Amino acid sequence: MARGVSWTAEGRRMTRGAKLARLVLLAISFGFLGLLLLAPLGAVLAQALAKGVGAWLESFSDPDTIASIKLTLLTAAIVVPANTLFGIAAAWAIARFEFRGKSLLVTLIDLPFAVSPVIAGLVLVFLFGVQGWFGEWLQERNLPIIFAVPGIVLATIFISFPYVARELIPLMQQQGSDEEVAALSLGAGPWLTFLRITLPKIRWGLLYGVILCNARVMGEFGAVSVVSGHIRGVTNTMPLQVEILYNEYNFVAAFAVASLLALLAILTLVAKTLVEWRSGIGGH
């Protein structure tokens, strides 16, 4: 990350050519980012408030929209803790022990980042769908996964799987385990050692991973779209509700829900930046 170490041109003598280059390059940067990042963000706000604050607020009284917000929160409440627990376990095994196939394991953990979200949904259809491996068995027992909430949860676990692990593995490798060994040799039990020594050591990295994981979980569209079935008020998460409202030309309502998601994105960036400043962790 550039923070703190970046070179400022101000301290150096600049030729006229260098000054001109600075002006041109900064103009290009601002223009490019303005067009690409600020214009869409502005469009979301403008469209959401196109008919006034009243209409914006009104959008959130739609029971289907309320249901979509609840489903998104429920999904995050299941997926984020599951992937956090996994991330801690994976980082403990990988950063603290040497074993065969470790680099393969690390590669496999990163795999969901390389796979298209649509594939994440598709594979679940072949596993749990009517035609899938467990499809018949599930149908006989009336346990729907595809076009139901469990499918949404599984698809979301798939795509947000690596976030926490990927943040913790390098951090714990770098920190080493001297303090843990000392605590254990002094008679502390394994759980006490973890809670009192390891957890405080990794707390910022853990929080960082959880923030990024949560943003991806709440905003996921492609994977969830494949397995959801788009049943109104039942299997629509917030991004899917945005899609449905948008396709119905109900722009104020679509952008109202989108503005909530945009707010989540901005809060994520703020929280992420605060954690970076507080802990000295860099972004990627």
Place this chain on the structure above:
Amino acid sequence: MAGGWFRRSPSPLPGFGLTFGFTTFFLSTVILLPLAALVIRAAGIAPSELLALLLDERAVASYRLSFGAAALAAAINAVFGFIVAWSLVRYDFPGRRLLDTMIDLPFALPTAVSGIALATVFSPTGWLGQKLALAGVQVAYTWLGVVVALVLIGLPFVVRSVQPALIEVRRELEDAAESLGAGGFHVFRRIILPTVLPALATGFTLAFARGIGEYGSVVFISGNLPFETEITPLLIVIKLEQYDYDGAAALGFFMLAMSFVMLFAINLVQGWGQRRLGLGAH
């Protein structure tokens, strides 16, 4: 004993069996088993049939768009992302920190939100689309729209790869070259670019890999016309909706294979960069 034959060295720490067991179990259940279901489903299709599905005219048109637009978008990001990274690392200006934070917006913003926002901005009646329409350019609902969406999605990959590499460029070398009379462009081409090139290549590959699989931000702006503005991930969704499970499995298998190719390419590029920089240090 937990661990068994594959533990390479003893450790005084507890919990290997528990954490390793949970990690591999969870990984196998939620990632590997589903992926295996797709691979086995595709393997069950007769080879000639599989080939026919993969080489179907509509599928080939979708690859051309997905891979072409992803490559073009990654190239655009390599140029502009470099300029942005350069501005953030080399210059001090009001709002630099804010701009630096904003670079990650495409990571944080749900893809459906960027999708409908871009479609609104670039639609023929939109703020930017109106102006472009006067110049005779239509972005929304054409292949250009796909490129724009993928530029947005890929931007952070390039900037975040290049930033640390730019910090590493040795300023003494630049100063020395300048004092010997080298011009700005010459310094850039002979000193800066060689140092940053591996990072730029990594950023390009990451952005490209993300671009070929991207769905949410593209489908709203692309128009989704078969043969023309239909990306491969969308075609998979369409086949699934039409209960064409063989078709979906074949294309899904192809995209999964491409993901592995991209993972391999990223490792290759990173290895090349490390060797190159290691060599340059002597």
